[in-house]
Amino acid sequence: MPEPTPAGVEATRRRLTERQAETVDRLAASAVEVLSREGYSGMTIRLVAAAAGVGTATAYTYFSSKEHLIAEVFWRRLIATSPVRPDGADPVVQVVAVLRQIALLVADEPALAGAISNALLGDDPDVKHLRVRIGSEIRLRLAEALDSSDRERLDMLELLYYGAMLRSGMGHLSYTEGADLLEMCVKRLLA
Known part of the structure; x- marks a missing residue:
């Protein structure tokens, strides 16, 4: 077998x-x-x-x-990408790299990107399970990049990421613009 x-x-x-x-x-x-x-x-x-x-x-x-x-x-695409870890970079650069990588994961596939936003907001129990797995993976990558388990900062970074992705999924921003906005926000937040 x-x-x-x-x-x-x-x-x-x-x-x-x-x-x-x-x-x-x-x-x-x-x-x-x-x-x-x-x-x-x-x-x-x-x-x-x-x-x-x-x-x-x-x-x-x-x-x-x-x-x-x-x-x-x-989920498969997320876990298939190795987390970005710029050598010798400070936490701000690492957090930006992580968020940019995840934000642009499906940026070149607009139909899929928009569908992901719709799908992850669903109430299907299997989607809820995946939403937890996806969220946990993103939080883990952010904590590693931040080199900290500072819950408050991690919560703010997650909120920034999810807000940017929702705006992009709704068509208010391109995914590249969302990644750029995330970079600006992270630099201000972690300055």
């Missing part, structure tokens, strides 16, 4: 064998493809399953909703 995939990349609903992980990978890749073609409102699990070459019921075995699938795509 094949080994299950590592816990960091498994779908949130179950541990996966190698074959199942391949199916989930195809679904995740197809979700991005369908999103770019159909937009968030036009994307359905049925369309994603067809694009991935699997049955709709199979897709629902792994993902409870399109929001869950989109949140999973973001």
Whole structure:
């Protein structure tokens, strides 16, 4: 029997064998493809399953909703990127680098970026679970960059990040503008 995939990349609903992980990978890749073609409102699990070459019921075995699938795509992309750690940089430079990396993670994919904002705000229990994992990973990266567990500063940095991403997801800023605004705010906050 094949080994299950590592816990960091498994779908949130179950541990996966190698074959199942391949199916989930195809679904995740197809979700991005369908999103770019159909937009968030036009994307359905049925369309994603067809694009991935699997049955709709199979897709629902792994993902409870399109929001869950989109949140999973973001989670996978986040953990696939190694945290930025500029050598010898002071905490301000490191925090800016971390926030810029995460903010620009999907900046070149506008349909996916907007869908992530919608998906992460959903009330699907599987999305809530991923939201906690995503938030914990972002907080961990910020704490490491800040070289501190100063709860107050971490809370403010998270608020800045989530506010900038929400504004970008709503179309009020580009993701690059959001990253630039984050840099300016971090420099003022941590000065």
